[in-house]
Amino acid sequence: MSAYSEPSFRESVDLMFNRAVSLMDLAPGLEEKIRVCNATYTVRFGVRLRGQIHTFTGYRSVHSEHMEPVKGGIRYSPEVNQNEVEALAALMTYKCALVEAPFGGSKGGLCIDPRAWDEHELELITRRFAYELIKRDLINPSQNVPAPDMGTGEREMAWIADQYARMNTTDINSRACVTGKPLNAGGIAGRVEATGRGVQYALQEFFRDADGVKKSGLKGTLDGKRVIVQGLGNVGYHAAKFLSEEDGCKIIGIIERDGALVDESGLDVEAVKAWIAENGGVAGYPDAEHTISGNAVLENECDILIPAALEGVIHMGNAADIQAPLIIEAANGPVTAGADEILRKKGAVIIPDMYANAGGVTVSYFEWVKNLSHIRFGRMQRRQEEARHQLVVDELENLSQAVGNTWTLSPDFKQRYLRGADELELVRSGLDDTMRTAYQSMKEVWHSRNDVSDLRTAAYLVSIGKVAASYRAKGL
Numbered sequence: 077m078s079a080y081s082e083p084s085f086r087e088s089v090d091l092m093f094n095r096a097v098s099l100m101d102l103a104p105g106l107e108e109k110i111r112v113c114n115a116t117y118t119v120r121f122g123v124r125l126r127g128q129i130h131t132f133t134g135y136r137s138v139h140s141e142h143m144e145p146v147k148g149g150i151r152y153s154p155e156v157n158q159n160e161v162e163a164l165a166a167l168m169t170y171k172c173a174l175v176e177a178p179f180g181g182s183k184g185g186l187c188i189d190p191r192a193w194d195e196h197e198l199e200l201i202t203r204r205f206a207y208e209l210i211k212r213d214l215i216n217p218s219q220n221v222p223a224p225d226m227g228t229g230e231r232e233m234a235w236i237a238d239q240y241a242r243m244n245t246t247d248i249n250s251r252a253c254v255t256g257k258p259l260n261a262g263g264i265a266g267r268v269e270a271t272g273r274g275v276q277y278a279l280q281e282f283f284r285d286a287d288g289v290k291k292s293g294l295k296g297t298l299d300g301k302r303v304i305v306q307g308l309g310n311v312g313y314h315a316a317k318f319l320s321e322e323d324g325c326k327i328i329g330i331i332e333r334d335g336a337l338v339d340e341s342g343l344d345v346e347a348v349k350a351w352i353a354e355n356g357g358v359a360g361y362p363d364a365e366h367t368i369s370g371n372a373v374l375e376n377e378c379d380i381l382i383p384a385a386l387e388g389v390i391h392m393g394n395a396a397d398i399q400a401p402l403i404i405e406a407a408n409g410p411v412t413a414g415a416d417e418i419l420r421k422k423g424a425v426i427i428p429d430m431y432a433n434a435g436g437v438t439v440s441y442f443e444w445v446k447n448l449s450h451i452r453f454g455r456m457q458r459r460q461e462e463a464r465h466q467l468v469v470d471e472l473e474n475l476s477q478a479v480g481n482t483w484t485l486s487p488d489f490k491q492r493y494l495r496g497a498d499e500l501e502l503v504r505s506g507l508d509d510t511m512r513t514a515y516q517s518m519k520e521v522w523h524s525r526n527d528v529s530d531l532r533t534a535a536y537l538v539s540i541g542k543v544a545a546s547y548r549a550k551g552l
């Protein structure tokens with residue numbers, strides 16, 4: 077990479093990968109095998125809409141099949157291209173390995189502006205795209221399991237699941253062909269919030285790591301930290317909401333397509349979200365200062381910067397001006413390899429995408445397991461757990477009576493202790509555990525190796541190590 081040219085997204089991922097493997101001792105050839113994208117399928121299909129045939133281009137890329145099924149979302153955006161889909165598929169490989177979701181990496185995309193079509197048209201387009209992928213086993217419960225990404229959500233996943241079921245009428249596991257479905261179509265509680273929730277858990281765990289916090293130059297806990305969020309889509313919205321409502325963070329900036337809102341006293345995330353839903357953007361929002369040059373706000377002074385929109389928003393052109401000491405990559409690839417180098421030299425700490433936004437695929441994993449087991453999490457245990465807790469409470473109350481009621485259990489304790497966990501609580505617990513465990517594995521490398529100065533390299537070392545181990549186990 078020359079000092080002046082910005083690498084493409086895929087080159088960026090490869091450069092970061094290369095940096096990490098140069099510190100590893102991999103068998104000859106294995107490095108190349110892991111880095112390359114196994115296959116990318118391009119499809120062009122026509123759909124008759126508005127009285128004429130419209131041709132759409134879609135991709136499904138499979139980066140690594142060291143574990144199957146391979147996993148990764150499907151993106152709807154006019155900017156989708158092969159380079160992007162392959163970079164995203166590679167990130168899925170490393171992400172799944174890091175959080176121990178037993179999948180290889182894949183990604184799909186359709187070149188389309190979803191806002192240009194109405195719901196019925198989008199359904200026809202989605203079903204046709206799904207048909208093309210299903211007939212080539214590029215959507216399949218045991219081979220390739222898509223999920224939502226930018227521009228897609230529960231609705232599209234429900235159409236894909238139904239399309240698969242229609243084409244595979246005897247497949248009892250058909251619902252496991254895609255994740256991120258609505259609850260009534262085989263989804264799981266907590267999947268919609270999962271990526272944003274994972275960002276919150278990642279930050280909580282980072283702030284438990286005193287050495288890490290020290291490296292960033294920050295102090296204390298999440299409480300009172302001043303946060304700027306770029307993109308109030310599904311991920312950015314949930315991250316900002318949970319951080320402000322539950323961890324005491326102040327959201328002092330929100331950057332959207334049509335500019336940014338800034339308010340040093342803290343923005344009301346729900347109110348901004350509602351305003352965007354009604355007005356299509358942040359402009360005109362009455363309770364904060366609006367600036368038209370949204371991306372300039374990335375450079376504002378703050379404690380934590382959360383790019384939660386597109387790749388490449390922090391690049392060689394603006395990296396030197398970014399003031400945030402801590403950046404958490406809620407989006408995939410928001411910091412280019414060139415910018416990463418500049419920020420590292422400046423001493424900023426970056427919590428890398430493959431870890432920071434892994435909450436989505438983690439809960440997708442739970443959903444896939446739920447679909448294969450055909451039973452909701454907690455259905456067998458919940459009441460039994462409550463009954464056993466009731467036994468303890470009854471016994472304690474008997475003991476209390478025996479000593480003349482000199483002590484009692486508080487009603488709040490009783491209520492909380494007696495309640496058995498429902499699916500949402502179990503999902504959150506599984507996600508929290510996943511985020512903590514993955515952080516610990518990165519942290520160990522980050523703090524113990526002199527040749528590893530950043531979390532991203534640590535994350536790559538851990539995940540490439542896992543992918544390499546599974547190739548070895550296969551005898552490759």
Ligand code: GLU
Nearest residue numbers: 148149223225436437440
């Ligand atoms: N599209 C999400 C991602 O980039 C989720 C993928 C999944 O759940 O399979 O991680």
